[in-house]
Amino acid sequence: MGSNEASERLDLTGAAEHEGDEDVRLAARAASGDAAAFRELVLKHADAVHRVVLGHVGPDEAEDAAQEVFLRMHRGLKGFEGRSRVTTWLYRIATNVGLKRRRRRRWSFVRSEQALARQRDDRPGPEAVMADREQRDRVARAVAALPEDLRSVVILRGFEGLPWEEIARILDVGVSTAEARMARAKDQLRVLLGRPHRSDDVRERTEP
């Protein structure tokens, strides 16, 4: 995230007021050492965390990255305070872990952006499943080819469907910046996916 690398500490005071769901209670119990509560939290959010890191690092590294997210979450629970939602905090950790791992590849000199974009899921399956997988692969390769600031927004908005306010909090940017990044990402995705340009996206385009 570069400048977006916001604090990964969760502030719990007052979180129950605006979250009001099970996550805060689970997080509080997990913070006090309740392993069952932590397990429940992990099981509940494992898929979402996996989707976020997968978008950044690709299938080879996604599971390891997801496990790293939960390790960091476990460590962070100790210093819990709680001004953001548990999911916002988790998405932020997942985004930071994904971006960090992707940046490390610049130093390994082994895997380039193109290599990541070429990554495919080659597991065999019935034709309908294959067609579905083909589309997912195509979209995943296009998303992986985006610059990191645009990629983060596409993952959080496009895959996770989060509201702009939450995306802005996760990435530590303004709402209008997040919207403008999505508009730019869509332009690039249309080119990468070979889709025609849509004029009704123009309203979102100016980044402050």
Place this chain on the structure above:
Amino acid sequence: MMSPPQDRDPLEELLAASRPAPVPGLGERSCAAVGDRRFARRIAWLDAGDGARSILWLAVPLLIAATTLAAMSLERRHSTSGPRRPERPFQPSFRDAGIFGLELE
């Protein structure tokens, strides 16, 4: 967590339809990884590597700047000093000559 469908355009629909599939058993394996000391150590090493890289990012430009400055300073000193004049033979002053016991004209 998905936003209402009416808010999404066709490209966002395509992205939503292309959400990566869940990985069976990931949650359980993640719980196990949290208690795995080897995994924790590996992550700690990766973090240390990140720290070292960020120091390198800072140190390398400083090293380059210092080397450039040193080279420039050496070059400047070389160009201003010019060719050295031949050394004059020892010639005592009048006072010294008296000390040395030489006859003065």
